[in-house]
Amino acid sequence: MTRLTLMQAFPSGRRGAATATLVALVAAASLVGCSSISEPLLDADDPDLVVPGTIQNAEGANALYIGAIGRLRTATAAGESTWLFGGLLADEWSTSSTFIQNDEADQRSIKLDNGTVRDQFRALARVRTATNQSLDGLRKFLPNERAKMAEMYFARGFAEMQLAQDFCNGIPLSDASTEVFAFGDPLPVAEVFNRAIASYDSSLALANGTDTSSVRIARAARIGKARALLGVNKIPEAAALVTPALVPTSFVYELTFSVPGGVNILWSQPASQRRYTVGDSLEGNARNLLVRNAIPFFSAQDARLPVRYTVSTNGKDTTKSQDGFTFSRTSTIYGQFTNAALASGLDARLIEIEAQLRSGDYVGMTASLNALRAAPPKLGEIQPTAAQLPPLPVPASQLAAENLYFREKAFWTFTRGQRLGDLRRLVRQYGRTVANTFPEGTHYRGGPYGPDVNLPVPKDEEKNNPNFTSCTDRLP
């Protein structure tokens, strides 16, 4: 075959054209490849995003502070948090939704890939990352905002404390506040409580002023630290932190709500959407399934937690829940915009009362409990009266005293994220067994209650955190 060069291939009259064309095309290619042309063409600034460079200033630091409070809200009362799921796993709530994830928690048989538990774990971790980011910004750009820094440490401590109360042994505390990730090792629950205590201590060190904000944060941090100390079985030390002089009973650090700024999910999920129904010791629409160890939050008809079957306005039809099957038991304790207490003087008093229980002072304990009943603080939308809460008799035994105290505490702190931690402490610190502490029997969705006494660190942590393989154990 005859081989032709390019010039030979073109008729003589077309060589010039061919050359010119090829030069032109190569020139065009060069132009297209030229970054001075291509880069502006490819500009795609998205107004949806806030990029890191725009927040390196005082206003950015303040915005991060507000965002961190937002994260804390989501991880507690403004999101479907462990305040609700812990209550499912314990006895405060029963599932009335169509979600398998909720069923698993209520049945005490939670899979490691339970997406809701994963999101709740992440929500608490996000509080830590957000507070660390905020602290970095506050230190750089608003170093005199000590109360805000103190509040960030309080928020971080609260998240750590909640993790320790609700999750298994082997909790990793990681940090993504900078571009270099810091992966945490799996820590025992006690160590996570200690981390919380350290965060609270940092808060208290900063909140040492006399201004309103500092005083508010200091009181909240004291309550938080005291609750964390309960977790590591330092009951007297906890009580000493929250005496009435330091934390008055009327004190409350609370979350507030609005439509754009987030509504109270303690209202939304159970009362409005009817996905959670108030727990009881008799379950099933026929109320024929005994749940051993469960406080009958519904049947008790306690003034602190008014509960009723949700009936239609015609007075006849029992309103079913979101699952369309379960009769709905709802409480009016929280409305859409009812403030939710993250820390309160009531918590402080209950911590003091537990110290009395621990010291064997049942008379004093009962007197203190009755003092609360005689002048009951408002719980959400509910203002019980003394008449509704008559004095309690002094229990006759240690067991009865424990039962009395933790039952009272359960009603005083309903769905505020404390019940699961208390059940675990009953096993860890009061010598009880799981079988006589957690809900037992046949679950109304089928099958028996499972063995879980805490929430698992989610499966997504495995391998994605090089330091983590699984919960160290699932013990209380």
Add this chain to the structure above:
Amino acid sequence: MDFTRSRTWLGALSFALLIGGAAAAQAQQASVTGRVTEVGSGAPVADAQVFIVGTQVGGLTNQDGRYILRNVPAGTQQVRVIRIGYSESKRPVTVVAGQASTVDFALGKSIISLQEVVTTATGETRRVEIGNAISNIDAKKVVESSPISSVSDLLNSRAPGVQVLSGTQTGTGSRIRVRGNNSLSLNNDPIYVIDGVRMTSDQASGIGTGGNRANRVGDLNPEEIENIEIVKGPSAATLYGTDAANGVVVITTKRGRAGAPQWTVHSEGGLITDRNTYSDNYTIAGHSPGLTAYRECALPLISAGTCLRDSVRVYAPINDPDATPLGVGNRIAAGAQLSGGTETVRYFLSGDRANETGVLSLPDFERRRFDSTGAVLRDYTERPNHQIKNSFRANLNAAITPKLDVAVNAGFVNSDTRFSRESNATSGLGSHLFGGPGYKTNGSVSTSGTVPAVATPLTGYRAWTPSYSWAEKTGQQVDRFILGVNSQYRPTNWLQLRATVGNDLTDRRDDNLLLRGEGPPITSRYREGFKDQLHTNIRNLSADVGGTATYNVSSSINSKTTIGTQFVDRTFAQTEAFGEFLPPGAQTASAGASPQAFEATTIQKTLGFFIEEAVAFRDRLFLTGALRTDQNSAFGTNFQRVIYPKASVSWLASEEEFFPKLGWLTSMRLRGAFGASGVQPGSNDALRSFDGLSPNIRGTDQPGIIFSAVGNDSLKPERTTEVEAGFEMKVFSNRGSVDFTYYNKRTKDALISAIVAPSLGAAPTVRQNLGAVSNSGYEVLINGQLIDRKALAFDVTLSGSINDNKLISLGGTPPQIGTTTRAVEGFPLFGLWARPIDGWKDKNSDGILTYNADTTLNEVFVGDSAIFRGYSSPRYSLTATPALELANRKVRIQALFDYRGGSRYYNNTERIRCVSRQNCNGLMNPEASLEEQAMVVATRDHPSRTLDGFFQPGSFVKLRELSATFTAPEGFLARVRGARSLSLTASARNLKTWTNYRGVDPETDFTASETSNVPQDFQTVGPPSYFLLRLNVGF
């Protein structure tokens, strides 16, 4: 977009190309004219493509079959004529400078009609010169004779390797996959090009319905489309750029023909029904031992003796004529098209209107209630699923000068659609339709809440009746304008410069309205009403500029060099207004007690450059090589440019002298191709960023920010490389053809949504180029004209494909575990995984299976760990399209049978009925088989909670289409004044399904229009059947 910069870029390139052209010396040239007719009849053949081989000189025949080619170089030239339905013809002609030569052609009809010219990224090319398989759908022909109401219907079951699964409501979109799934994390949808313009094809576009919703491909009117080509894999799609790895659907709209104006009018009408079979609901009525009070049992309770059965109650509102929400829908469509023009200006104009009402209809018992109470019955409550679509098109082709052609293609669509909320929406129909008990007298709609509902009898629905669901209006209105301007300039007969600039502009308005005092009591305040209004602009601006130079290296070697650049700028801008707690009568978001506004923007830009060299040896061996390089706004800052190569070979082996001359073999072509393409990351995936939020703190909403995205500076596109090989064979004098293709493609740098450890407190995932995915398979297309007589004919088309998909690597990241699917190396993407039900045994012989922790008593056995249970989408397909022509071939009866298999289908409807609704067969029907009971026990009572029993056989055979077309004979037409053609078609769609699937239909998918890759049946009514009558008249 920086328009100044854009103009600079386009101008520079155009100038450079024009300089080349202008510099070309003008040889003395002549013209060639002639007429193309049909062998035997002598009838003119219009729209035939006539061109001078080895040059850029070409044109179309007019209605009289005549053509004229100008600027033909002097000397001996080869003139080639191609027309679908006819055999290709080539004749030499000696052209004398300055004179006109005449060459007439008589084309023989080809029994097998293959599209002989295909549209590629570098222009139109003869099919035989391409080394890839490209499927072609003769849209015009299909639309006239089949029950087609959308582009999805057009694409469905007409091309091997292309799978389409559509939503079941009128106006909903579909999922289209070409040669399997390439990407674990990104979109697996093909891209679309219409008349050379990049088209918006967003999935799941609009306010959520809880199930399917509109997508933007659905906006197109099939009546306007001439043909569709499907470029299947990266080996063919390389030059389409960095998001073409999932295939390219190339749409060409109709063009005007030179000649007298010709009108084509069509009218279509028919009924839409639901012919599916739905399960009943079951309730076991009973009482506790020793008590008489009524209670409801379940099989395990009966077995345990804790509940004693009195009776089994069976009912389902969907099967009760008085309570069913399924009615008869209808479709009415009409349109007119006008085509004509001169040799220099041709036009095509069309206008269509389609009005379709889906099958969902307010049940009779509810209508009576509205009648008796005088309550206002709104149209969207009475018929919640409805669409009106108006579409207009004007295509103009002009030969401005003999060297310059300009085409303007303009299409406008206006649609108004409303949907029933379905499936996964709490307010939707499905959970109440399929979730009620086995009896009708199940109480009333709840009257709790701040604005109580009327205590309406539920009539077997779960918590509220359809009128409550359908009080909530979910609608979408679209105005869409697609404009493309294409120019072709031929400064010499060997150089063609082209430029296409287009804009696909969508203006979309979505609304979700619930008036105060209406709707379901989902939450305590839901009936206080709300309005959600979205206004969205989607702009897809594309520019494609290039040039092609051809030259004859020798008499037997032709070369074609193409160089070009392409720019695509897609901007999605949305504003949303939401207001809840409306005052009486209010319908605006701003009237709500707490109006809120939201904004969302997505911008993505691609700038690419490509060069292609194609060489033809003796007009029988064709080699092509090309490179494309892209830059994209979504790439990470550490990654600048991607380069994709391609190469292909096509060999008409049967043309070789040494090739055996077999009597039965008409022609044989071998082909092979290699190429790469990509899928770009999400527009913001590379960026570390924060989001704004405004939490309420101490009573005040305050502006804050939260860390929202981890980002990845090194992000680059997924890169899919494909090798394909195959052959095309025509046999028995073109009475049969076989087209076989093997492909093997591998995606590397696959973007993994790598899980971020939750303890980091960051985003759940971050995109990383870590994975590798493979797809391989076979495709075959067989056409055969088995009987071909004057009065009778029978032809059949068989189309089949097999796909083998595998996740090769997750790049060291752990398997991704979902509730139903897992991403595990060595297994298919989106495969279904579960702990298997290993067996069951009714140990106590009571006819009821139960779980017991005591293994000696347990009756349902489940494996210890989850295993792969099957593909979630079909991997095998086989379509058979037989057609019989009778009555002197004036009546054509055609069927389309569709088999799909090799997968399991997730019956999530039955799962939720068993687990939450407590009304399913396996839980509540003592007559249920042990297998059905085992499914339930394994997921309800066994600690594994395995879903295995609900991953059910997904294979099916469907009689998807059946049609009969009568074409009026000329004698009849002569009696109809002015009529040129007339045909009447009766057709039906979705007539019958044969399957072992236990649910409604293995094509009942509530995610079909989403970007999801895992179809599942979830509380959705099944695919409807269409029965249509269509009249086509040409004047």
